[in-house]
Amino acid sequence: MYDERASRLDGAFVWTRTVPAGGGAVPYPVLPDGCMDLLWIGDTLLVAGPDTRAYAPQGIGGQYCAGVRFAPGTAPALLGVPAHELRDRRVELADLWSPAEVRRLTARLVSATDPAEALEAVALRRAATSGPPDPLLRAVVDGLNAGRTVAATADAVGLGARQLHRRSLDAFGYGPKTLARVLRLQRALALVRAGKPYAEAALAAGCADQAHLARETRDLAGLTLGAYAALADAYAALANRDTSTPSGSRTTA
Structure with a gap:
């Protein structure tokens, strides 16, 4: 649970x-x-x-x-x-x-x-x-999560590409391009869990097409889109029984 x-x-x-x-x-x-x-x-x-x-x-x-x-x-x-x-x-x-x-x-x-x-x-x-955390980094997350390019996000917060990359490594653990991919995948899979067809979810989240989303899901989630959807459905069934379902718990060995 x-x-x-x-x-x-x-x-x-x-x-x-x-x-x-x-x-x-x-x-x-x-x-x-x-x-x-x-x-x-x-x-x-x-x-x-x-x-x-x-x-x-x-x-x-x-x-x-x-x-x-x-x-x-x-x-x-x-x-x-x-x-x-x-x-x-x-x-x-x-x-x-x-x-x-x-x-x-x-x-x-x-x-x-x-x-x-x-x-x-x-x-x-x-x-x-x-x-408090650096408000500039919050603006970076907000910009990338809104689907802006890394270049546009860097311009918006007043940082050069190298500065943004260095500060992103310290703050997020990886560069802004990887963070943008991660956030885009999360947006897309949230739509998949909500029942959106794969192609619609891909475009709404900012992917070029369904094939692009499928590649990103394999690369970052280690699953095919179909396998992810089946797993999400299985947890939805558990949610109906146990009243709640995991959305991002980071349990570990």
Whole structure:
């Protein structure tokens, strides 16, 4: 069972997932979305870096999982590490922060009646001391997500191509062209889940045609369009039974 809610931290979401013991759940890959997550899994604090390919969670049967999913570009300042250093990685928080601090936080979450709320509190306290994210990067995300070209987005925020690329690596984990692809794929697959025909979803999201969307889905999600739609339908069926369905939880082994 999966559930999520908007966080008190601007642009973030708090999510929880309980994975049945012994398997039986439909495997649901975590697709690239430009986000990073702070995770609580198996009494361990972890960080999920930005993905450039689908990630298949494993080894979490019977566990309660919680996470804070940060908006693209906002996590590096909070975590104190450039996003590109965590690209396609899941690492323990103790590798990034003081082990003594992480032990204190772990003890707090172990004893919490609501670990997800306690995890959100960790993020809020950290954000209060790290300062707000760069508003320019929010404008970059908004521009690319609106379908603007990288060049037009760079012009709009007043950065040269090299500056934008360098700042994107630190903020998003990859360059603006990859971020644009990731955001476009997310827009397209949201339309597919809503029942739009593939060709219509492709054009509405900014792909050249259905074949373009099919290639992007294989490259970034590791699935054919048909396989993705079937998987989404399977989770929709579970949603009817369990009242909620995962949209982006970044559970990990």
